[in-house]
Amino acid sequence: MIRLINVSKTFVTKKGKVEALKNVSLELKKGEIFGVIGHSGAGKSTLIRCINLLERPTSGTVLWNGVDLMSLSPKQLRDARRKIGMIFQGFHLLKTATVYENIAIPLKLSGVSKKNIKERVEKYLDVVGLKDKRDDYPSQLSGGQKQRVAIARALAHEPEVLLCDEATSALDPETTDAILELLLKINEEFGITILLITHEMNVIQKICDRVAVMEKGQIVESGPVLKIFTSPVHETTRKFVNSLFHVQLPQAPSDRRYETGRLVSLFVRFPVGETVLTQVGKRFNVFPHILSGGILHLREGTLGRWVVHFTGDEKEIEQAMLFLQNQGVRIEGVNGREDFNRRIS
């Protein structure tokens, strides 16, 4: 539905050139929620703004349902943009207009009939749960309520895609969860495709189907969320994934407690994860001790990541590792302790 092909964006500033995007390619599929994560300055905002040409790429192609957006006339581009809604971290509401007017005014400017405006505003205020706030002004609303108004305003144009530019970054964790729930509902009930950018891995975890990790203007890794969380390859991706599991690794190699046995990090999908360590304990003469880790609920399923110290007979431990691998568990040596963890082939 949206395809970026080798998109680059260079800003020319007084201090010199800034390559904000370097040959970025990605495809957004109909009906999915796609997340782009990266640290500050990675190029996320530039990327999302290039999708609807709020920022014109320096080179490359932006395809919208097969049409090159950069080849369109201003009128054609305006029409295409109506199908691409956007919400922002700072909400961008009109301070002197009521909630109702904030949604109605852009519809009026787009030429929607009076009757339709009323119907749509009422419908989408209901969808975002703000019916009773229709006559309030933005200054009377909480951050979460302001973002709901912005979402209703975007939905009122009945877009095919919703672009979310750090939509939850200004909100507290509880309000963030409520807005993420709302985005999920919009995706499921109205079939609206969502592309969001964020620097928070929990946003990716909770609602995304696929994710791309950005660094220095490039996508360094991308794929289905469950796969990326189970087997992150790039160092930046690993750090983002670790940030969610709060995995604490034993200090290596000075800690003598782990000189015997096997110290490993396990990535386990559920339902396998529910029983796999109990099975290991029963089948083999080994004792697994979980040192740290946690369980994450992703849109696609549940994933556990544990740092486990296995003690017991060395041959039995080897068998247990093979058993775990056969159950689909990914086993990684713990940082700096690969010498203790003989390679498992």
Ligand SMILES: Nc1ncnc2c1ncn2[C@@H]1O[C@H](COP(=O)(O)OP(=O)(O)OP(=O)(O)O)[C@@H](O)[C@H]1O
């Ligand atoms: N209009 C601009 N003029 C000059 N440089 C810019 C402009 N917009 C962005 N940049 C630069 O491009 C790079 C990428 O910025 P961008 O805002 O896209 O990153 P980001 O990942 O969204 O970061 P943040 O999360 O902090 O917003 C940065 O080095 C930034 O300073």
